[in-house]
Amino acid sequence: MNNQIIKKCIEQNELQLSNWDKINHYWSVIFALTIPILFIINKTIDLINKTERPSQDGDIYVFAIPILLSFLLYLLQKKRLRFKIVETNLSIDEIYKIVDDTAKELGWIINKKSSTHLTANTNPKFTSGSWGEQITIIFTENKILVNSICDLNKKDSLVSMGRNKKNEQTFINNIVKANH
Template sequence: MTVEKIKYGLKNGELKLSFWETVQHYGIVGFCFVIPITLTVMHLKDYFENSPKPIKSGEICFLIIPTLLGIIFFYLQKSRLKFKEVNTNLNKIQLNKIIEKVAEELEWDFHFSNPKAIVAKTHPGFLSGSWGEQITILFDNKKVLVNSICDLDKKSSLVSMGRNGQNEHRLIEEIKKASR
């Protein structure tokens, strides 16, 4: 995690991805547009070669449905990059203890840590329903920002079987409980 990514996350409340992480995260969106783009290019080719063919009714479904799914998946994946924010009066030592407790409970492996950010990952088994998650925690004065998305170093995934939500909610719950 670079200083630039940390600053961007703190300023915008959204996880910043590198080029290849973006390709991985939004892979399903690109996949949805393969058929509509291919059909469009084929019809444009025919048009410019002066042999246009009419669009068949079956082709309309292959243009509209994947395009709509691609748009829906784009907004879904975009929303997953948003950090959940929790205000706290705890100091860094207390927060680290809570993070270590939750990490042990949910089997996180720490991959990066500095005074402003922590990145952890999970490595669940094959039958768990998830390829793994990437948990990002940012610290900003009296705020902690938490995000959990499907691991960007693994296969692209639309679902984590509730594990991303569990990672975020469990940590936020523990911080709120200790902040009372």
């Protein structure tokens, strides 16, 4: 994560993904759109070939329901990229002490640590209900931005069984405790 990406994350309050990571993150949206796309292709081919097939009563549902589902999935996945923000006057050393404690508590594997940001991931057991999470923390003046999403380097997952929320909330609660 370079300074330009970090700046964009801060400005948009949203985790910035590479093109491949976007495909991975929004895979469920793309998958939900396959039926309507195939439906449109089929109708277009019929139109080109001048093949008349009467529309069935349920045709609209085959088209509309997956479009609605994909729109809802898009909104859900988009929301997951938003950062949670916590204000603090702690020094970077104090923050990293809290990061280390939280990492130990939640089983984070820290991948990158710098004065501007931190990335970590988890490698949970098979029975945990999650393939793993990807944690991003960005440090700005008097603010910390926190995000946890399903790990984009592992199998696609729509649910983390509450682990993403737990990653964010535990870290934020630890920062808030240290502020007092």
